[in-house]
Amino acid sequence: MHIESIPMWEGSGNNYAYLVTDEKTKDAVIIDPANPSEVLPTVKKAVDSGVNLKNIINTHHHGDHAGGNAEMLKTYSVPIIGGKDCAKVNKTPGHGDTFTVGESIKVKALHTPCHTQDSICYFFEDGNDRAVFTGDTLFIGGCGRFFEGTPKEMDKALNETLAALPDDTKVYPGHEYTKGNVKFGIRVLQSDPVKKLESFTNSNKYTQGKFTIGDEKKHNVFMRLDDPDVQKFTGKTDRVDVMGALREAKNSM
Numbered sequence: 434m435h436i437e438s439i440p441m442w443e444g445s446g447n448n449y450a451y452l453v454t455d456e457k458t459k460d461a462v463i464i465d466p467a468n469p470s471e472v473l474p475t476v477k478k479a480v481d482s483g484v485n486l487k488n489i490i491n492t493h494h495h496g497d498h499a500g501g502n503a504e505m506l507k508t509y510s511v512p513i514i515g516g517k518d519c520a521k522v523n524k525t526p527g528h529g530d531t532f533t534v535g536e537s538i539k540v541k542a543l544h545t546p547c548h549t550q551d552s553i554c555y556f557f558e559d560g561n562d563r564a565v566f567t568g569d570t571l572f573i574g575g576c577g578r579f580f581e582g583t584p585k586e587m588d589k590a591l592n593e594t595l596a597a598l599p600d601d602t603k604v605y606p607g608h609e610y611t612k613g614n615v616k617f618g619i620r621v622l623q624s625d626p627v628k629k630l631e632s633f634t635n636s637n638k639y640t641q642g643k644f645t646i647g648d649e650k651k652h653n654v655f656m657r658l659d660d661p662d663v664q665k666f667t668g669k670t671d672r673v674d675v676m677g678a679l680r681e682a683k684n685s686m
């Protein structure tokens with residue numbers, strides 16, 4: 434499995450699209466190609482070198498994720514897999530549904546409603562190589578805003594659905610938001626893992642794919658609702674209340 438990150442709107446939205454290729458067959462999918470003018474050069478180069486683009490995949494319907502679909506279709510007329518509200522979507526996989534990219538990559542769709550109700554994370558597995566594309570549900574050291582959902586839904590998305598993935602699964606989020614996330618995280622929890630993440634972000638511009646689900650369980654305060662220090666920061670003990678209070682505190686930062 435080869436993953437190519439394509440930063441979009443650097444300095445403003447700091448989004449990522451991802452081109453994921455099966456090394457055996459060169460079949461590929463492009464995830465959230467929201468700004469075609471930044472994505473197409475990379476895709477064209479790959480196609481010229483023998484890559485077969487098979488699908489566009491969307492993590493959720495927001496314009497900075499699914500807003501490039503119509504434009505992408507003009508060059509690459511491929512079926513779109515995504516949440517039900519995504520522009521031009523052809524197929525919305527059910528929770529737990531699987532499909533393949535080429536011969537080696539197995540993909541499992543995981544419904545994670547909250548940021549939007551149509552949010553889907555995609556777990557990619559190629560032998561011992563594992564990655565999850567989390568859109569605006571899970572960020573490195575943080576999570577998305579609850580635009581269409583509740584703290585209870587985000588708790589389930591992060592701490593049941595995504596936390597159940599193998600600990601060595603690398604996390605590829607929809608935005609580079611780690612710096613801001615850790616600025617908040619260190620206020621909540623002054624632990625070694627949070628300090629480690631802080632020092633990493635101070636010397637690295639890009640953090641996608643550098644951390645795993647196992648790392649998130651240690652340095653992401655939204656995945657540590659039972660941690661006494663996190664509870665102390667929020668003044669709550671019920672995990673759904675802790676989640677809600679964390680999100681509000683981050684929003685007002």
Ligand SMILES: [Zn+2]
Pocket residue numbers: 493495498548569
């Ligand atoms: Zn979004």
